[in-house]
Amino acid sequence: MQAVSELFKKNIRQYGMIIALVFITILFQILTEGILLKPLNITNLILQNSYILVLAIGMVLVIITGHIDLSVGSIAAFIGALSAIMMVDLQLPVYLAVILSLAAGALIGAWQGFWIAYIKIPAFIVTLAGMLLFRGLTMIVLGGQSIAPFPKAFQRISSGFIPDWLGGGEIHLLTVTLGILLSVLYIWQEFKDRRTQIKYNFDTAPIWMFTTKIVLLVAVINIFTFVLATYNGLPNILIILFFLIVIYSFVMNRMVAGRHIYAIGGNEKAASLSGVKTKRVTFWVFVNMGALAALSGLIFAARLNSATPKAGINFELDAIAACFIGGASASGGIGTVIGAIIGGLVMGVMNNGMSLIGLGVDWQQGIKGLVLLLAVAFDIYNKSKTN
Secondary structure, eight states: OHHHHHHHHHTHHHHHHHHHHHHHHHHHHHHTTTOTTSHHHHHHHHHHHHHHHHHHHHHHHHHHTTOOOSOHHHHHHHHHHHHHIIIIISOOOHHHHHHHHHHHHHHHHHHHHHHHHTSOOOHHHHHHHHHHHHHHHHHHHHTTSOBOOOOHHHHHHHHOBOOOTTOOSSSOHHHHHHHHHHHHHHHHHHHHHHHHHHHTTOOOOOHHHHHHHHHHHHHHHHHHHHHHHTTTOOBHHHHHHHHHHHHHHHHHHHSHHHHHHHHHHHOHHHHHHTTOOHHHHHHHHHHHHHHHHHHHHHHHHHHHTSBOTTTTTTHHHHHHHHHHHTTOOTTSSOOOHHHHHHHHHHHHHHHHHHHHTTOOHHHHHHHHHHHHHHHHHHHHHHHHHHO
16 A cells, blocks of 8 residues: 555656546536437547647657747648648648648757847747747738638548448447557557566566556546547547657657656756756757647648638647646646546546537636646645755
């Protein structure tokens, strides 16, 4: 029990949010009389929150370095407008327009990263200026009008599903198979990590706790994929999200670049004295944020099937809220990609559940604000207890 207590204390924010996500899901499942977890609604939940989750992955890196980015919603709208001009007006191939859009997002991130990292203007000011600048450019580029429709191939990025190459009928067999393969891969990775920890005499969780965690997560993976398999299978956007989560989690946990990002957020001067090129790392964090904001804009435009001047409004607030709810610290140095995704899912389930029970937008905004405030207050309380 002592080991359980220590493990929970070390990961109290992340475990707390997982428990909160489960509780909120059960609550709205009851209040909506079972509608929340129906296959169609789960699919809609993924599609509705995909662009915010993409932003949250990039935003958590920005927050870990001790900065903030208020411009991502406007960048998403601007890139959506550019992509519409390229695909609808200029008739460029979809793949070329997507590549150029992502490159444009990275260039915008580089522009902002230069002012923040090298000129030392606070990120709040630079990205606030960016928010106004790119919102204005979006309106200028679109001329105050929406551009639609996008090519079908582009729409499938956000609203398409992977085909069932195994030829299933009512059940999407490929989705079930992928769930099983993912479970096997997860079990193998967990045992490999445990053997490494034992080899180097690291502290490990008791075998019963280790086994229970594996059983629960494998059950969640397979139930989730089976539920999706009873509708249309895995959405294309879920595959994109999966690879983004895996890649960014690997970078932050296993690579030098990730260690440098955490070091800058923890103490930038100490990191610089230790040999970390703090300016370069900060610069590339904002380049990455620009590229992911561009991807988010493409996903949103594909889902809406049009580029509109009002796209991206409040995206930055939802992404920032997802990071803080998921365990990121307002002072930097703390946060995880998985935590940001959990925070985004908490917000998404709350939005979806409140809409299903007919709660007005005014109440939804108020409740989301209260949840964000409580999450940050919880973080400050934990710090005061450990110091």
